[in-house]
Amino acid sequence: xxxxxxxxxxxxxxxxxxxxxxxxxxxxxxxxxxxxxxxxxxxxxxxxxxxxxxxxxxxxxxxxxxxxxxxxxxxxxxxxxxxxxxxxxxxxxxxxxxxxxxxxxxxxxxxxxxxxxxxxxxxxxxxxxxxxxxxxxxxxxxxxxxxxxxxxxxxxxxxxxxxxxxxxxxxxxxxxxxxxxxxxxxxxxxxxxxxxxxxxxxxxxxxxxxxxxxxxxx
Amino acid sequence: xxxxxxxxxxxxxxxxxxxxxxxxxxxxxxxxxxxxxxxxxxxxxxxxxxxxxxxxxxxxxxxxxxxxxxxxxxxxxxxxxxxxxxxxxxxxxxxxxxxxxxxxxxxxxxxxxxxxxxxxxxxxxxxxxxxxxxxxxxxxxxxxxxxxxxxxxxxxxxxxxxxxxxxxxxxxxxxxxxxxxxxxxxxxxxxxxxxxxxxxxxxxxxxxxx
Numbered sequence: 001x002x003x004x005x006x007x008x009x010x011x012x013x014x015x016x017x018x019x020x021x022x023x024x025x026x027x028x029x030x031x032x033x034x035x036x037x038x039x040x041x042x043x044x045x046x047x048x049x050x051x052x053x054x055x056x057x058x059x060x061x062x063x064x065x066x067x068x069x070x071x072x073x074x075x076x077x078x079x080x081x082x083x084x085x086x087x088x089x090x091x092x093x094x095x096x097x098x099x100x101x102x103x104x105x106x107x108x109x110x111x112x113x114x115x116x117x118x119x120x121x122x123x124x125x126x127x128x129x130x131x132x133x134x135x136x137x138x139x140x141x142x143x144x145x146x147x148x149x150x151x152x153x154x155x156x157x158x159x160x161x162x163x164x165x166x167x168x169x170x171x172x173x174x175x176x177x178x179x180x181x182x183x184x185x186x187x188x189x190x191x192x193x194x195x196x197x198x199x200x201x202x203x204x205x206x207x208x209x210x211x212x213x214x215x216x217x218x
Numbered sequence: 219x220x221x222x223x224x225x226x227x228x229x230x231x232x233x234x235x236x237x238x239x240x241x242x243x244x245x246x247x248x249x250x251x252x253x254x255x256x257x258x259x260x261x262x263x264x265x266x267x268x269x270x271x272x273x274x275x276x277x278x279x280x281x282x283x284x285x286x287x288x289x290x291x292x293x294x295x296x297x298x299x300x301x302x303x304x305x306x307x308x309x310x311x312x313x314x315x316x317x318x319x320x321x322x323x324x325x326x327x328x329x330x331x332x333x334x335x336x337x338x339x340x341x342x343x344x345x346x347x348x349x350x351x352x353x354x355x356x357x358x359x360x361x362x363x364x365x366x367x368x369x370x371x372x373x374x375x376x377x378x379x380x381x382x383x384x385x386x387x388x389x390x391x392x393x394x395x396x397x398x399x400x401x402x403x404x405x406x407x408x409x410x411x412x413x414x415x416x417x418x419x420x421x422x423x424x425x426x427x428x
Contacts, residue, residue, distance in 0.1 A: 200276070
């Protein structure tokens with residue numbers, strides 16, 4: 001069986017719709033992972049042990065196991081405990097939590113790296129501990145880790161392909177659907193690879209632009 | 219639980235085998251990629267850069283699918299395990315290329331210049347002066363690559379290689395005990411990663427003493 005790329009145009013709209021879902025899930029999971037990462041970092045650093053310990057155990061488990069396995073756990077596990085979430089939500093939660101744990105590691109180091117005087121000055125000015133964190137420390141810490149967080153988000157885009165296995169109709173699964181009716185895996189997977197690559201290039205360009213702006217603002 | 223455990227152990231063995239073979243192929247591709255990226259010839263530099271960009275810029279899962287499902291269309295017939303090792307190995311090699319190149323670039327420029335001034339050829343300077351220093355720098359980051367590699371072997375579950383994740387998925391489906399199955403597979407993954415981590419730490423210590 002040779003190659004025949006002429007089958008693609010007929011299915012292009014399905015595949016492009018899948019690309020829209022891939023972008024949506026990437027953005028959704030990126031938002032979850034960003035704020036989840038900050039919250040996890042603050043809990044790990046400042047919460048009393050009795051609260052932070054279970055979160056640490058959770059982080060440890062999520063850092064040491066494959067994302068695919070975690071997706072299976074979340075998708076089937078939520079159903080098991082009676083929460084029936086649509087596959088898309090399960091995908092956003094799974095991807096978001098996975099990367100929140102990675103982002104949390106970055107946030108923790110950068111929060112600790114913010115000069116101690118900043119916190120002391122904020123407290124002296126009458127801000128509460130939480131206010132000082134929210135208005136003084138975290139904004140500075142976030143600015144310092146934008147490049148590595150951005151790299152995590154680009155990794156997130158590529159890992160979003162995994163949610164196809166729990167039935168989210170994103171780019172990879174829509175390609176599989178098209179392959180199901182055309183039996184042309186090579187053509188469609190190459191097409192999908194090209195689309196991922198383009199989204200990836202756009203994200204890299206945006207990240208570089210943001211990095212430059214941070215440099216300027218210093 | 220006791221009934222399924224032996225199957226998990228068998229699957230863990232497959233995951234270990236996959237990881238080892240993938241790591242060997244990945245390091246080989248990494249060495250080739252690094253050599254290409256640092257070459258004097260523009261063609262090789264371009265090929266190396268294209269390799270890294272394409273394989274890091276697209277999902278590993280899609281690369282696996284192109285190889286395993288699309289391969290037969292262009293005359294490449296592989297079974298799932300072979301496709302898994304080759305697909306993941308070439309993918310990881312792109313990440314390792316960046317790690318190795320980074321370590322080599324991180325060695326002080328004066329070292330190469332001094333070696334050349336002493337009459338060494340480019341290759342001699344690389345082999346006797348730069349590489350021994352770069353090796354030390356790359357052990358830790360390569361350890362991180364290998365850690366990620368072990369977790370990414372889970373992807374081959376999608377082309378139905380019976381490894382840990384595939385086994386967990388199968389028993390989640392048949393026992394309706396997602397948390398238990400996740401824990402068994404998860405702990406086995408973490409044991410593998412922990413042992414590899416010990417090996418990396420040992421190599422790192424060793425390299426620092428000499």
